[in-house]
Amino acid sequence: MLRIDIPERSNWKALAHELGFHFHTIDGEPYWKEDAYYQFTMEQVERDIEAPTEAVHEMCMELVDKVCHSNALMQRLALPEHMWDSIHNSWKSGQPHLYGRMDFAYSGDGPAKLLELNYDTPTSLYEAGFFQWVWLEQAIAQGILPRHADQYNSIQEHLLNAMAHLGDRIEARTLYFSCIKENTEERATVHYLQDVAVQAGLKAPFIYMEDIGITTGAEHFVDLDNHAIHALFKLYPWEEMADDAFGEVIPQLNTHWFEPPWKAILSNKGILPLLWEYFEGHPNLLPAFFEDANSPPLPAGWVRKPFFSREGSNVELITPAGQREAVGGPYTDSPWIRQAYHPMPRFGNNHALIGSWVVGDRACGMGIREDVGRITKDSSCFVPHAIV
Amino acid sequence: MSKHDSTPHLPRRKRSGRLSLAMMGASAFGLTACGQPPQEEQITDIEFDQPRSFQSVEDCVAENVYTRSACEDAYEASLKEVPRYSTLEECEAENGEGACTAPTDEQSQAATGSTGGSWFMPAMMGYMVGSMMSNTNRGRSFERVYQEPVYRNRQNQGNWNTAANQATQRVTQRNDAMRSSVVQNRQAASQRSGFGSRSSARGGWGS
Numbered sequence: 014m015l016r017i018d019i020p021e022r023s024n025w026k027a028l029a030h031e032l033g034f035h036f037h038t039i040d041g042e043p044y045w046k047e048d049a050y051y052q053f054t055m056e057q058v059e060r061d062i063e064a065p066t067e068a069v070h071e072m073c074m075e076l077v078d079k080v081c082h083s084n085a086l087m088q089r090l091a092l093p094e095h096m097w098d099s100i101h102n103s104w105k106s107g108q109p110h111l112y113g114r115m116d117f118a119y120s121g122d123g124p125a126k127l128l129e130l131n132y133d134t135p136t137s138l139y140e141a142g143f144f145q146w147v148w149l150e151q152a153i154a155q156g157i158l159p160r161h162a163d164q165y166n167s168i169q170e171h172l173l174n175a176m177a178h179l180g181d182r183i184e185a186r187t188l189y190f191s192c193i194k195e196n197t198e199e200r201a202t203v204h205y206l207q208d209v210a211v212q213a214g215l216k217a218p219f220i221y222m223e224d225i226g227i228t229t230g231a232e233h234f235v236d237l238d239n240h241a242i243h244a245l246f247k248l249y250p251w252e253e254m255a256d257d258a259f260g261e262v263i264p265q266l267n268t269h270w271f272e273p274p275w276k277a278i279l280s281n282k283g284i285l286p287l288l289w290e291y292f293e294g295h296p297n298l299l300p301a302f303f304e305d306a307n308s309p310p311l312p313a314g315w316v317r318k319p320f321f322s323r324e325g326s327n328v329e330l331i332t333p334a335g336q337r338e339a340v341g342g343p344y345t346d347s348p349w350i351r352q353a354y355h356p357m358p359r360f361g362n363n364h365a366l367i368g369s370w371v372v373g374d375r376a377c378g379m380g381i382r383e384d385v386g387r388i389t390k391d392s393s394c395f396v397p398h399a400i401v
Numbered sequence: 402m403s404k405h406d407s408t409p410h411l412p413r414r415k416r417s418g419r420l421s422l423a424m425m426g427a428s429a430f431g432l433t434a435c436g437q438p439p440q441e442e443q444i445t446d447i448e449f450d451q452p453r454s455f456q457s458v459e460d461c462v463a464e465n466v467y468t469r470s471a472c473e474d475a476y477e478a479s480l481k482e483v484p485r486y487s488t489l490e491e492c493e494a495e496n497g498e499g500a501c502t503a504p505t506d507e508q509s510q511a512a513t514g515s516t517g518g519s520w521f522m523p524a525m526m527g528y529m530v531g532s533m534m535s536n537t538n539r540g541r542s543f544e545r546v547y548q549e550p551v552y553r554n555r556q557n558q559g560n561w562n563t564a565a566n567q568a569t570q571r572v573t574q575r576n577d578a579m580r581s582s583v584v585q586n587r588q589a590a591s592q593r594s595g596f597g598s599r600s601s602a603r604g605g606w607g608s
Binding site for chain 1: 416417422594604606607608
């Protein structure tokens with residue numbers, strides 16, 4: 014695994030605008046960077062990323078099954094009691110899921126270590142699945158990369174297949190898409206998924222989360238015209254939905270959600286100590302434990318994360334050498350876990366994080382984000398990769 | 402997805418051969434991976450045919466709709482998804498008496514990659530094959546056969562299609578709960594803003 018400086022495509026910013034990638038620069042700072050790329054060998058991709066991703070995904074599915082059958086485990090994960098039935102039923106009935114992303118620390122050498130799962134509201138999907146692919150094709154065409162260069166990326170193709178599968182199972186082949194108001198990046202990610210859904214033959218109307226309604230006597234949540242929403246994809250996390258005003262109503266209505274309620278088990282960092290408990294010593298896992306009242310102050314060589322957190326918020330770490338790093342944030346109202354510190358590979362000033370995508374039950378591609386700090390945040394840059 | 406590269410003379414690729422956007426951005430966009438025959442055209446629409454059910458590969462071939470290799474791929478993919486039971490009793494308990502069988506060596510090979518092991522499965526009641534037809538502005542069409550290989554079979558699970566039916570039994574409970582918990586105002590038939598209330602404080606939810 015190498016970070017290699019290369020020329021940018023001459024026209025990429027115009028192309029980005031043409032292709033709906035309006036957040037390539039965020040608050041004046043570059044988010045998409047193509048003056049370098051990460052280079053992998055085929056063996057590194059297949060042996061160290063793809064195979065472990067599928068293996069960890071299967072372990073996760075096993076754990077979902079265990080948690081669904083145990084109120085004690087539901088409690089340990091701080092899942093709200095009024096959601097237990099929905100979680101259990103959505104799993105038992107086999108409601109399919111769409112996608113997730115695993116974040117790995119990997120340096121090209123030795124096994125990739127799972128840092129966390131983003132299995133409910135993963136983003137950077139458009140960048141990884143589409144724009145990165147276009148970059149590779151054009152970089153080859155413009156002579157920037159050799160003709161035999163390749164990329165670990167069939168994300169969009171797998172999404173298309175998954176959507177076709179879902180389309181056969183939902184009312185009127187209609188899947189609503191939703192996110193909150195006033196967030197450009199999230200709206201773009203959802204727009205991209207709507208695009209893929211349309212390509213897969215679905216109807217894909219959009220509604221803001223805030224505009225979703227309920228009507229007396231209706232069996233589903235409703236849209237602005239009071240039409241039933243039979244199935245809805247939301248880029249909005251389960252732990253929030255459960256706490257929202259409509260949270261209590263969710264179990265009583267028949268709307269199908271994507272991701273399904275059982276994903277609440279995996280979007281919770283409490284899954285990390287459970288993985289370690291059940292699969293202790295697995296080469297792709299890091300030791301992790303629940304923090305409780307008797308836990309000593311954070312020792313050197315450990316990372317502290319809240320159960321529910323997004324974009325690196327409220328993560329705190331102390332390196333084995335005693336360097337402390339922390340990111341502030343709003344997620345102070347949930348329990349915490351501790352995970353053994355594992356150094357992120359450094360390339361110049363950048364720490365690189367591998368995001369390995371799972372669509373349905375298949376590992377199908379990756380995206381790399383880098384940050385000058387050891388904690389990857391929403392300000393981290395996306396840098397493309399190639400297999401050369 | 403079939404593992405066969407459409408251009409077998411090329412080394413295997415880890416990336417998709419063709420991607421497009423239907424509506425995002427200024428105009429529809431299509432690109433084909435290098436090393437495939439150049440195609441200037443763009444996809445204009447995609448049609449899904451109704452997936453058909455076949456009893457066997459021979460049935461599927463006889464219909465003269467799909468190529469033999471497409472029929473075989475779909476059959477193999479469907480075998481991988483078939484529920485497996487360690488005993489005949491377990492299988493019959495779930496699928497009915499006489500509805501189960503031990504797999505042949507070929508079926509076992511296709512389902513598990515080996516002929517070893519003793520397990521039982523529902524006698525195949527047929528399998529589905531569908532195709533996705535992409536039409537282009539040059540009047541060409543590409544066909545891609547799809548089955549359901551994106552998802553693995555999980556043996557502990559029911560059929561998702563029945564999930565909606567169980568829910569209807571809860572209508573009465575639900576209506577009572579609706580009346581008591583959320584609908585306060587008899588004038589307003591619909592209520593909104595029940596999701597996303599804390600969003601303005603946090604800005605976004607992606608991870």
